[in-house]
Every structure is written in C-alpha cells, then in structure tokens.
Amino acid sequence: MKNMTESEYRQLVEEYSDMVTRLCVVHTGNFSDAEDCYQNVFFKLFKQMKKAVCQTRKRGSSEWLSTNAGVFCGIV
Template sequence: MADILSDYEELLKEYSDMVTRLCVMHTRDMTDAEDVYQTVFFKLYKELKKGVIPNPKAWLLRVTVNECRSLWRYRLRRNTLSLEDVSDIPVQPADSEIWQLVMELPPKYRDVIYLYYYEELTADEIAEVTKTRPSTVRSQLKRGREKLKGQLEQEGSGRYETDEIFG
C-alpha cells in the first residue's frame, strides 16, 4: 500500500500541471476543470491499485481528454450550460495571441496542436493518447498549422513569422 501511495504522489507531482492545463483548455471553466482533475486522479489511484501503468503520461492525457469530453456530452444532454456562461480560459501560455488562435481551431486540430507544441508530445505519443494513427496526427498537425498560418495572415499580424512559430 505504501508503494501505491508513493507512486501516486510522484505521478501527482509530475503531471498535475499538465492535467490542469488540459482540463482548463477543454472545459474553459475552472470549476469544471477542477471536477475533471479530481476524477482523473481518482481514476489514476484506482488504476495504480490494479498494477503498474506502462506509460502514465499517455494514460493521464487519454483519461483527461475522455473525461472532458464526457463532461461536455453530459452538459449538452442536460442543457445546463449556455455560451454566455463559458468564461475565458484563466490560465494561458505566455503568448496569448497565438493561444487565442489555437483555441479558435476545430477540436481535432486544436488538440493535436496543443499536445504537440504545449505538452511537447511526439506524433506517435499523440496517436497513442487520441487512439488514432500517427499519420492521421501528422495530417492534423499539418492542416492545423495551415489554418493557424491563414489566421495569422488574415489578421495581418506582422509580429510573427510563421517559420518562427512552427519551426
């Protein structure tokens, strides 16, 4: 039992911020993000009691995304959340202009861009988390970058060179 607790505490310390950011990005509400966060780490504890998790980071990302989606499905079925109630994301990376553009992307592009650039996962790791093929992830990254580039050019923002943003 002591090993489970120490493993749990270690994973909590290492991945707490990552899970929080992902929850806030998906829910766009700090209260909902906290609920999802608690659910994710409760599930982590239950999973650790069963045995060792081979890739805890991928497992946490997958469970977090799934829990966020479950929350939204629940909200849509219950009609309890209006668009006016959705607040701006309280936690944003340093470059809020780029962050805002990323948040305007369709979810399939937003998720892979976020996981690739902000959580620094590889295409293979993202494929494992999202349960898609790596080639699909690479295509979504390419299309997401193209959409961001188009948004930057449309805004006429001379602050950024697209090569500077996407390497």
C-alpha cells in the first residue's frame, strides 16, 4: 500500500475544497459551523494519510470526503 504524499493531500484539498464547503454549509445551516466541519474533514484526511489513500482509491475521493463531511456536520 502506497502512503499518500503531501502533494497528493494538497491536490485532494484543492480539487474537493468547494464540494466539501458546500456540503458543510448546506448541512450546518451557517458558515461558522461549516468552517469547523470543513477543517475537521480535511484534518481527518491529513491524520489518516496512510489509511485514507487506500480508502479514497477504493471508494473514490468524492465519496470519502462527502461521507466524512456528513459525519462532522452531524447528518450521518
């Protein structure tokens, strides 16, 4: 299993930042809570770089990030 590099992490943040922001705003109802949710999603991805790269490849980055946005926004 290949570990996620910092470059790959940055690419995921750049590619999915808007999607995660929108999901968090929609589900929290306000921008302040959405910011916290957004930070938690990408922090979790950063903390789990080894495990996350495997999960994002199996499920797709969009699905992994959407699921975790839902978890942190309290909708799952």
